[in-house]
Amino acid sequence: MNEFELIALLTRQLPANEIVVAGAGDDCAVLDFGNPERLFLFKTDATVEGTHFTQKTPPEKTGRKAMARCLSDVAAMAGWPSAAVATVGLPQGFDPAMIARIYNGMAAVAREFGVAIVGGETTTNPGGIFISIALLGTVARGRQVLRSGAKVGDAIFVTGELGGSLAGKHLDFEPRLAQARWLAEHFQIHAMMDLSDGLAGDLPHILKASGVGAELLKSAIPISQAAKSAAKKSIEGKQALLAALTDGEDFELLFTVAARDAVKLADAWKGRFPALRLSCIGRIVAGKKIFIRDKGGTRALNLSGYSHFNDKCFS
Amino acid sequence: MNEFELIALLTRQLPANEIVVAGAGDDCAVLDFGNPERLFLFKTDATVEGTHFTQKTPPEKTGRKAMARCLSDVAAMAGWPSAAVATVGLPQGFDPAMIARIYNGMAAVAREFGVAIVGGETTTNPGGIFISIALLGTVARGRQVLRSGAKVGDAIFVTGELGGSLAGKHLDFEPRLAQARWLAEHFQIHAMMDLSDGLAGDLPHILKASGVGAELLKSAIPISQAAKSAAKKSIEGKQALLAALTDGEDFELLFTVAARDAVKLADAWKGRFPALRLSCIGRIVAGKKIFIRDKGGTRALNLSGYSHFNDKCFS
Numbered sequence: 001m002n003e004f005e006l007i008a009l010l011t012r013q014l015p016a017n018e019i020v021v022a023g024a025g026d027d028c029a030v031l032d033f034g035n036p037e038r039l040f041l042f043k044t045d046a047t048v049e050g051t052h053f054t055q056k057t058p059p060e061k062t063g064r065k066a067m068a069r070c071l072s073d074v075a076a077m078a079g080w081p082s083a084a085v086a087t088v089g090l091p092q093g094f095d096p097a098m099i100a101r102i103y104n105g106m107a108a109v110a111r112e113f114g115v116a117i118v119g120g121e122t123t124t125n126p127g128g129i130f131i132s133i134a135l136l137g138t139v140a141r142g143r144q145v146l147r148s149g150a151k152v153g154d155a156i157f158v159t160g161e162l163g164g165s166l167a168g169k170h171l172d173f174e175p176r177l178a179q180a181r182w183l184a185e186h187f188q189i190h191a192m193m194d195l196s197d198g199l200a201g202d203l204p205h206i207l208k209a210s211g212v213g214a215e216l217l218k219s220a221i222p223i224s225q226a227a228k229s230a231a232k233k234s235i236e237g238k239q240a241l242l243a244a245l246t247d248g249e250d251f252e253l254l255f256t257v258a259a260r261d262a263v264k265l266a267d268a269w270k271g272r273f274p275a276l277r278l279s280c281i282g283r284i285v286a287g288k289k290i291f292i293r294d295k296g297g298t299r300a301l302n303l304s305g306y307s308h309f310n311d312k313c314f315s
Numbered sequence: 316m317n318e319f320e321l322i323a324l325l326t327r328q329l330p331a332n333e334i335v336v337a338g339a340g341d342d343c344a345v346l347d348f349g350n351p352e353r354l355f356l357f358k359t360d361a362t363v364e365g366t367h368f369t370q371k372t373p374p375e376k377t378g379r380k381a382m383a384r385c386l387s388d389v390a391a392m393a394g395w396p397s398a399a400v401a402t403v404g405l406p407q408g409f410d411p412a413m414i415a416r417i418y419n420g421m422a423a424v425a426r427e428f429g430v431a432i433v434g435g436e437t438t439t440n441p442g443g444i445f446i447s448i449a450l451l452g453t454v455a456r457g458r459q460v461l462r463s464g465a466k467v468g469d470a471i472f473v474t475g476e477l478g479g480s481l482a483g484k485h486l487d488f489e490p491r492l493a494q495a496r497w498l499a500e501h502f503q504i505h506a507m508m509d510l511s512d513g514l515a516g517d518l519p520h521i522l523k524a525s526g527v528g529a530e531l532l533k534s535a536i537p538i539s540q541a542a543k544s545a546a547k548k549s550i551e552g553k554q555a556l557l558a559a560l561t562d563g564e565d566f567e568l569l570f571t572v573a574a575r576d577a578v579k580l581a582d583a584w585k586g587r588f589p590a591l592r593l594s595c596i597g598r599i600v601a602g603k604k605i606f607i608r609d610k611g612g613t614r615a616l617n618l619s620g621y622s623h624f625n626d627k628c629f630s
Contacts, residue, residue, distance in 0.1 A: 010415055013422065014418075014432040015425045015426040015430065015431055015432055023434065024433055029400070033348075042400055044401075044402050044435055044447070045436070046404060050441065082334055083334060085359040087360075100324075107330050115332070118329075118331075119344045123361045124365070126365065126442035128442060132447035134400055136451060
């Protein structure tokens with residue numbers, strides 16, 4: 001048993017109770033406190049020096065990212081974020097002005113999305129800055145979108161453009177809260193998540209939770225300008241498509257919808273969010289695998305996304 | 316401006332919204348989501364290697380402590396804990412079996428108090444193990460007990476015995492959830508908190524929030540056997556009373572109640588919780604200061620409790 005299998009085992013044995021609608025394993029936990037209109041969403045995310053930011057990252061952007069990562073998870077459930085608590089672990093001899101700037105970045109994005117910061121603490125952490133944020137939100141009862149609802153035949157959509165996030169977007173991304181709620185209000189979204197570990201790393205989560213496979217259309221995958229530019233400069237020759245499939249921290253929405261709704265959805269999206277690209281990148285198929293199709297034919301995709309343990313975001 | 320003043324300033328400027336009944340600064344935040352019967356409690360606490368535990372601490376006890384610290388905060392509001400998320404930052408080369416034991420300790424105490432663990436993550440943290448837990452709970456609407464309600468003339472009570480927690484209790488303490496709810500159900504508790512930084516360090520939080528002072532009766536302060544034993548062995552000559560006043564991590568309840576309720580409360584307590592000592596240690600007075608009274612007279616108390624930044628719990 002390796003460390004990941006161990007952790008997977010641990011999270012299967014966590015205590016539950018009668019309020020849990022969905023526990024660990026989705027973008028947020030879903031909790032039922034008996035409110036007739038709303039369910040609660042609960043999520044935590046850590047943002048760690050050396051993994052998610054460096055000493056060179058402007059501190060406001062570090063704070064913004066720490067909060068926005070949780071907001072993106074609430075978006076993935078089609079929810080409204082409400083209140084956050086934030087813990088910041090600090091090495092000895094930290095600069096108070098820098099911490100103030102981290103808090104300012106955190107507070108600014110919270111304010112932008114109507115989120116209260118209602119607690120937290122600063123504590124020592126010898127190895128560097130460690131930010132842990134927990135976010136509480138709500139979702140209209142019955143409108144929460146899990147990862148487990150994808151059905152064979154569904155169209156697969158992704159917002160925005162993928163890859164190359166390290167060039168800047170990983171700090172500046174917009175949590176897709178308004179878009180996700182609009183989707184869930186107007187369409188029967190079968191499954192949804194936010195992309196943090198790359199399309200090739202994250203799509204398997206939907207597939208596994210739903211017991212299905214997928215076929216992607218190579219030419220339909222939206223590759224960001226940043227990924228294309230990086231590909232041109234890359235001495236290792238990382239192709240732009242590979243970057244779009246495997247780079248982490250896109251924080252775009254990945255979702256599936258019945259094929260019969262796909263065209264209507266794409267059309268309505270253009271009217272509602274004309275500035276944000278939406279791409280139908282393939283379809284859900286039977287089985288477990290991901291296939292990729294181009295003019296040369298269809299072949300199995302076998303890549304793994306950005307891993308939080310093995311790869312540093314910055315090297 | 317020193318670092319603590321800066322952080323105090325930062326937390327005063329945090330964003331709020333219409334759901335916040337009480338934000339940062341109490342044992343838990345109190346949130347109103349419109350449920351006619353209940354308010355929500357939200358809290359986070361970090362448990363850090365080298366500060367709250369060492370590499371010699373049995374991992375189950377580390378996990379238990381990390382969760383129990385948050386439970387103690389929900390107790391301090393007279394609430395019910397519901398669901399937690401837990402993030403564990405791990406250094407390179409960690410031992411998976413040790414992490415499993417931390418999770419087991421966390422899960423066991425969560426189960427004991429009916430709390431679901433609904434999410435979290437493991438991530439890298441170069442400097443050591445960093446556990447951040449956020450806990451969501453509820454409290455009967457109107458029955459939440461803040462720090463700000465102490466009134467001149469109130470009797471001051473404390474549960475259990477104080478000091479010497481490092482000898483073992485800091486890992487094994489029982490969150491006083493049942494006791495706190497019983498208190499709030501049967502009496503008008505004016506102010507309450509849990510003791511984490513020592514009586515002399517924590518009582519000022521109630522006094523400041525309530526705009527009052529306190530007079531403690533020296534002979535009434537319940538000194539733990541551990542503090543007495545340590546005092547006998549101490550080469551620095553730390554007196555047992557000083558330990559009871561300043562040692563951290565007692566995790567007992569400190570609360571105030573109108574003087575007219577004090578005897579009735581103490582009598583009822585003996586019937587309900589015969590195994591847990593309850594001590595009336597003094598009274599709330601006008602002003603801002605803490606006085607301590609013994610047979611020699613009354614003098615101002617000027618001590619500061621265990622500080623998370625300046626003192627390590629283990630040295």
